[in-house]
Amino acid sequence: IDILIGTHKIANKDVVFKDLGLLVIDEEQKFGVSVKEKLKELKANVDTLTLTATPIPRTLQFSLMGARDLSIINTPPPNRYPVVTELIRFDEETIREAIEFEMNRNGQIFFVNNKIQNLYLLQTKIKKIVPEARIAVAHGQMPTTQLEDTIIDFINYDYDILLATTVIESGIDMPNVNTIFVNNANHFGLSDLHQLRGRVGRSNRKAYCYLITPDMKDVSDDARRRLQAISTFSDLGSGFNIAMQDLDIRGAGNMLGAEQSGFIAELGYETYQKILGEAVQELHRDEFADIIADTQQRQPTVFVDDCTFESDLDLMFPSDYISSTSERMALYGELDAIADEEKLDEFKSRLRDRFGAIPTEADDLMKVIPLRRRAIAFGVERILLHNGRMTLYLVSKPDSPYYRSEAFGKMISYVSRFPKSCRIGESSGRRYISVEPVNSLDTALRVLDKINNCDEA
Structure with a gap:
């Protein structure tokens, strides 16, 4: 074998x-x-x-x-159409019209209800709504032979509607079934809904998926997000997008444990990734410093993972430049993740293409990215730019090797060269260097450039 x-x-x-x-x-x-x-x-x-x-x-x-390789098949089988996905209430008129439309084109229907105890009550309701429909019932607690016979009879077109539980979720390929109803869809997981929707639309006919839910105000926040995701991503090959939404809603679970989801909901996925990255960097510096010593010798030592920036300057994407609030928030997140000059130039180019000439407030905002990047190289954890003064808060651990590094040496050299405009101090146990006057991002960038070149003068 x-x-x-x-x-x-x-x-x-x-x-x-x-x-x-x-x-x-x-x-x-x-x-x-x-x-x-x-x-x-x-x-x-x-x-x-x-x-x-x-x-x-x-x-x-x-x-x-990066722990596993990922390949995505985006090309659907030939002659397939996206499944039209609609959120509806349990409305008899809507259900009747959808069933009659499918029956009039000699098609069949799946009606999914995940509670076995009320399947037969639901069968009576549907029979009342569409008296001419032939309805079969299938669920996992039926004897195997009876379940198999029911499915075969449905395939042979002895029935118009198969009223079933999620027993039909996978392994079912019936090209003649092109309408599916999912009752109480708010109780299903995102992956389950996508799998169920995939039971229809397996031919060259247009298919329909009706997600029956109560009023949205009575649905939990997570369920609402699941339903919005499944209705938004209805194109062919959208499974990966749905999986990403599921990851954001449910969380990644335990990387080294048995839970396959769970959470980061209070943090949000991006914040979780950021915290995870910071923890990994800390392990690199402390626990595994000896193991990766060779790699560190080839790279400049970085003493801080990130640098926060606060200012009283007008730094933003104005609403009259980008009107959509959600679009602005997405762009803020994208800008925050940019790590090099090339990516920043691409970001600016896309902004110009989409929204036109970049206003001063937005242009200044994007200067924060190189400012933070340069500040990180000098061990600056926080930049405060207020009232014409720039305050650079240094590494918070007093025994950090940073205070014996070349980066700190350059900071001290700069202060000693410009004693009238600089001051070293300590506040709440945190050391800082303040520089003034600094009234713009351009001036702040020039200060950091001078610090970098301080030992060359």
Whole structure:
């Protein structure tokens, strides 16, 4: 036997492989961490390929961190159309029209309800709404033969509507089914909704997905975000975008533990990533300093991870330049993440292309990026630019090797060269250097350039 296809049973200890070389996990979102780890333990260094339309948050986070390679298939099968996704209330008229439309084009319908106990009550309701429809019921607690017979009869067009639980979520390929209703969609996960929507639209017919929900004011914030995401990302190949939204909503879980989601909700994904990056940098400097000593010798030593900036100057994207609040917030976040001059130039070019000539307030705002970057090189944790004075707060740890570094030496040299405009002080245990007059970002940048060149004079 060259290829073994199986379920979780393959992970059992009584299954022994002679020379396992490749492990393929399909529908990866259905597997728990423990099972996946058992599968990987079948052999050391086994090549593993996981397949999924919507990666679970933990798996996606591993890929974003670079711990796993990620490939995305964006090309849909030929002659496929995006599934039209609509949020509706349980309105009899809307449901009747949608079912009759599908039946009039000789199509079939999935109606998903995840509570077995009220499936038959729902069957009676639907029969009352559309008396001519032939309705079958399917769920996981039915005897296997009965469930199989029901599915086969539905495939053979003996029924118009299959009223089922999420038993139809995967492994079902019925090109004649092009309308799906999901009852109480607010109780489903984002990945589940995407998988269910994928049960329709598997032919060259236009397909429809109706998500039945209560009034939005009665829905939780997370459920509202899930529903907005699934209705927004309805194009073909949008599974990755949905997975990113799921990661943002649910969190990445434990990187080294068993939880595959969970949270950072109070922090937000970007803040979580920033804190994680700072923790990694701290480990590099402290715990693993000896291990990565060679790498550090080739790179300039950085004593701070970030530099905050505060000012009384007008630094912003004005509302008359970018009218959308959400667009401005997104651009602020993008600008904050820029790390080099080339990316900043690209950002400015895109701004000009989209919104026109850049106003002074926005241009000054973008000068904060190189200012912060240069300040980090000099061990500055915080810049305060108020009332014509720039205050540079230095590394907060008094025993830091920073105070024996070349960067600190340049700061002291600058202060000694310009004693009338500079002052060294300490406030609440934090050392700082203040420089005045500094009335603009351009002046602040020139000061840091002079500090950098101080030992050359």
